[in-house]
Amino acid sequence: MSTLEIRDLHVSVETEAGPKEILRGVDLTVRSGETHAIMGPNGSGKSTLAYSLAGHPKYTVTSGEVLLDGENVLEMTVDERARAGLFLAMQYPVEVPGVSVSNFLRTAKTAVDGEAPKLRTWVKDVKEAMDRLAIADDFAERDLNTGFSGGEKKRHEILQLELLNPKFAVLDETDSGLDIDALRVVSDGVNRFSAGGDKGVLLITHYTRILRYIKPDFVHVFVAGRVAEEGGPELAEKLEEKGYVDYVGTPA
Amino acid sequence: MTTDTAQQAQHGLTEHSHGAGAPDHGGSAFDTIASFDVADHPVPHGREEEWRFTPMARLRGLHDDTPLDGHDYEVSVDADPQVVVETVEAADPRRGSSGYVPNDRPSARAWAEADKVLAITVPADVVAGKPTIVRLRGLSAEKAAAGHVVITAERFSQSVVVLEHEGSAAFADNVEIITHDGARLTLVTLQDWADDSVHLSHHHVSVGRDAVVKHVVVSFGGDLVRTSVTLDYAAPGGDAELLGLYFADSGQHLEKRLFVDHNQPNCRSNVLYKGALQGGKAHTVWIGNVLIRPAAEGISTYELNRNLVLTDGARADSVPNLEIETGEIEGAGHASATGRFDDEQLFYLMARGIPADEARRLVVRGFFTELINKIGVPEIAERLTATVERELAIGEGLPAATTH
Numbered sequence: 338m339s340t341l342e343i344r345d346l347h348v349s350v351e352t353e354a355g356p357k358e359i360l361r362g363v364d365l366t367v368r369s370g371e372t373h374a375i376m377g378p379n380g381s382g383k384s385t386l387a388y389s390l391a392g393h394p395k396y397t398v399t400s401g402e403v404l405l406d407g408e409n410v411l412e413m414t415v416d417e418r419a420r421a422g423l424f425l426a427m428q429y430p431v432e433v434p435g436v437s438v439s440n441f442l443r444t445a446k447t448a449v450d451g452e453a454p455k456l457r458t459w460v461k462d463v464k465e466a467m468d469r470l471a472i473a474d475d476f477a478e479r480d481l482n483t484g485f486s487g488g489e490k491k492r493h494e495i496l497q498l499e500l501l502n503p504k505f506a507v508l509d510e511t512d513s514g515l516d517i518d519a520l521r522v523v524s525d526g527v528n529r530f531s532a533g534g535d536k537g538v539l540l541i542t543h544y545t546r547i548l549r550y551i552k553p554d555f556v557h558v559f560v561a562g563r564v565a566e567e568g569g570p571e572l573a574e575k576l577e578e579k580g581y582v583d584y585v586g587t588p589a
Numbered sequence: 590m591t592t593d594t595a596q597q598a599q600h601g602l603t604e605h606s607h608g609a610g611a612p613d614h615g616g617s618a619f620d621t622i623a624s625f626d627v628a629d630h631p632v633p634h635g636r637e638e639e640w641r642f643t644p645m646a647r648l649r650g651l652h653d654d655t656p657l658d659g660h661d662y663e664v665s666v667d668a669d670p671q672v673v674v675e676t677v678e679a680a681d682p683r684r685g686s687s688g689y690v691p692n693d694r695p696s697a698r699a700w701a702e703a704d705k706v707l708a709i710t711v712p713a714d715v716v717a718g719k720p721t722i723v724r725l726r727g728l729s730a731e732k733a734a735a736g737h738v739v740i741t742a743e744r745f746s747q748s749v750v751v752l753e754h755e756g757s758a759a760f761a762d763n764v765e766i767i768t769h770d771g772a773r774l775t776l777v778t779l780q781d782w783a784d785d786s787v788h789l790s791h792h793h794v795s796v797g798r799d800a801v802v803k804h805v806v807v808s809f810g811g812d813l814v815r816t817s818v819t820l821d822y823a824a825p826g827g828d829a830e831l832l833g834l835y836f837a838d839s840g841q842h843l844e845k846r847l848f849v850d851h852n853q854p855n856c857r858s859n860v861l862y863k864g865a866l867q868g869g870k871a872h873t874v875w876i877g878n879v880l881i882r883p884a885a886e887g888i889s890t891y892e893l894n895r896n897l898v899l900t901d902g903a904r905a906d907s908v909p910n911l912e913i914e915t916g917e918i919e920g921a922g923h924a925s926a927t928g929r930f931d932d933e934q935l936f937y938l939m940a941r942g943i944p945a946d947e948a949r950r951l952v953v954r955g956f957f958t959e960l961i962n963k964i965g966v967p968e969i970a971e972r973l974t975a976t977v978e979r980e981l982a983i984g985e986g987l988p989a990a991t992t993h
C-alpha cells in the first residue's frame with residue numbers, strides 16, 4: 338500500500354519576462370488501488386503537473402511538497418524518482434536517434450530493478466507485451482520513438498509502463514491522437530497494469546472519451562493551475578455534457 | 590607524370606576565379622596552388638585562409654623544412670587473397686594516376702620525399718571476401734616521415750580497404766584512391782594515434798564511371814590530425830559517400846577538410862561527418878567545400894556536419910560551403926549543427942530510471958551508431974563502438990557542458 342501526496346504545489350517556468358507561475362497550489366492524494374482522472378482545458382497546467390512530478394528541469398517548484406510513502410520526491414533526481422516507483426507516460430514522447438527500443442527497454446528495466454532481467458524470460462516478456470499492444474516485432478530494433486507516428490509513440494509509453502511496472506503511473510493525454518482501436522488497446526494496457534489493485538493511476542485527459550474504457554474512482558477538474566472541483570465519476574459525465582464552460586467562461 | 594610543371598592547374602581549378610564579394614569558402618582547394626614543386630608552396634604561417642584554424646606551432650615543422658626521412662614505423666598487412674598489396678618505387682606509374690597534384694606544402698613535401706609507394710590493387714571483377722587491412726604503427730615521433738599510398742579498384746571489383754594508424758609519429762602522407770568503371774570500394778582511414786603524434790594527410794579520390802565509393806575518415810587519437818580529402822569524377826554516373834567520425838579529448842586538434850569537385854554530369858555526393866568533443870581545449874574543425882561546375886548537370890549533393898560538445902571549454906568549428914555554377918542540378922544542400930546534449934533526450938531516458946551518466950553514454954553512442962552503421966563494415970563497427978566507449982570513459986569524470 339503506497340501513497341503519493343501532492344501538497345500545495347506551486348510551480349513556475351522561466352520566461353523572457355521572468356518567472357511565470359503555472360501551478361498555483363495543487364493538492365492531491367493518490368493511493369494504490371485508485372485511479373484519478375485529471376481533466377482540464379488546454380493550458381490549464383496539466384502537463385506542468387506531470388512534468389513537475391517527474392522532475393523535468395524546465396519547471397521550478399517554488400513551494401509545496403510531493404511525498405511518495407513519506408519520502409520527499411522533490412529532492413530526488415529524475416532517475417531516482419523513476420526508481421522510487423513513479424512513471425510518467427508523456428504527452429509528447431521524445432525521439433532518441435541511435436538508441437534502439439530493445440536496448441533502451443533493457444537498460445531501463447535494469448536501472449529500475451537494480452539488476453539485469455533474466456535474458457530468456459525478458460525477451461519473452463517484451464515480445465508478449467508488444468503483441469498485446471499490437472506493436473509489430475520490428476519496432477524492437479527501431480530507434481526509440483524516432484519516426485514513430487503519434488499513436489505508435491503512445492503505445493510505446495504503455496509498453497514501458499507494463500514492463501517497468503512502477504507503483505504510480507502519471508499518464509499525460511495518453512489518449513490524444515489515438516484512433517478508436519488504438520484507444521481500446523492502450524486502455525486495456527492501463528487496466529492490466531492496475532488490475533492487481535496495488536497501483537495508483539493519475540490519468541490526465543482533455544476529453545472524456547477514454548473514461549469509457551478506464552474507470553476513474555475520482556475526477557478532478559483542473560483550471561488555471563489548481564484543482565477547481567473534484568468528485569466521483571459523475572463529474573466526468575457533467576463535463577461531457579457541458580465542457581469546461583462553467584470554469585473558464587468559454588467552451589473549451 | 591611530370592613533376593617539373595610549375596603552378597600546374599589542378600583540374601583547371603585555377604581557372605575558377607572569384608570576383609569581389611565572392612562567398613567565403615573557408616579556404617579550400619577552390620583556388621589553391623596545385624604543384625608538385627615544393628618551392629611553389631610558400632611556408633604557411635597560420636594567417637592563410639586554409640591554415641587559419643590550425644595551431645602551426647604544433648606541426649613540428651611538417652609544413653616547413655623538417656626532414657621527412659624518418660622510417661620509425663612498421664607496416665603490417667592483412668589482405669584479402671585476391672587483393673594485391675605491394676611496395677613499389679616512387680617512379681611507379683600508379684603514383685599520380687588519380688590526377689592529384691599537391692595543393693599545399695606538406696602534401697608537396699610528402700610527395701617529393703616519399704621514396705616508396707604502397708600500392709593496393711583490387712583486380713578487375715574481384716569481389717573481395719574480407720577487408721584488406723594495412724596497419725601502420727609509428728615507433729617514435731622524434732623524426733618525421735613521409736608516406737604514399739595508391740589504391741586502385743579496377744573495373745567492377747568490390748572491396749573494402751582499411752588504413753589504420755597507431756603509435757607515435759610525425760607523419761605527412763598522400764593517399765590516392767582510384768576507382769575504375771563500375772567498381773565499388775569502401776576505404777576507411779582510421780587514426781588512433783598516441784597522444785604525441787602529428788599527422789597531416791591528403792586523400793584524393795577519383796570516382797570512375799558508375800563507380801560507388803565510400804570514403805571514411807575516423808579520428809580518435811593524436812595531438813594534431815589534419816585530414817584533407819579532395820574528390821572528383823573521371824566520368825559521369827559516379828556515386829560518392831564521404832563519412833567521418835571524430836572524437837576530440839582535452840588539448841587535441843582534429844581538423845577535417847573536404848573538397849568535392851562536381852566536374853561531371855549525373856553524379857552524386859553525400860557527406861556526413863560527426864564529431865564529439867570533451868575536455869578543455871579540445872578543438873575540431875570541419876571545412877566542407879562542394880563545387881558544382883557548369884558541366885555537372887543532373888547531379889545531387891548533400892553535406893552535413895554535426896558536432897556534440899560534451900563539456901565546456903571544447904570548441905568545434907564547422908564551415909560548409911556550396912558553390913553552384915549550373916542551375917541544371919537535381920539537388921544540393923548543406924547543413925551544420927553544433928550543440929550540447931539534448932536535454933529532452935536526457936530527461937526522457939532518466940525518467941525511465943536510467944542514471945545521468947548512462948543516459949549520456951546512450952545518447953553519444955546513438956549519435957555515432959547511425960554513422961557506424963552507414964560505414965557498413967562489421968569488422969570495423971565493433972572496434973569503433975568499443976573506441977567510442979573508451980573515449981566516453983575518459984570523459985566520465987568531466988562535468989557536462991552547461992547551458993550556454
Ligand SMILES: Nc1ncnc2c1ncn2[C@@H]1O[C@H](COP(=O)(O)OP(=O)(O)OP(=O)(O)O)[C@@H](O)[C@H]1O
Nearest residue numbers: 350351352359378379380381382383384385386543
Ligand atoms: N516557457 C514558457 N513560457 C511561458 N509560458 C509557458 C512556458 N511553458 C509553459 N507555459 C504555459 O504554461 C501553461 C500550462 O501549460 P501545460 O502544458 O501544463 O498545459 P496543459 O494543461 O497540459 O495543456 P494541454 O491540454 O494543451 O496539453 C500554458 O499556458 C503554457 O503556455
Ligand SMILES: [Mg+2]
Nearest residue numbers: 383384428510
Ligand atoms: Mg498537456
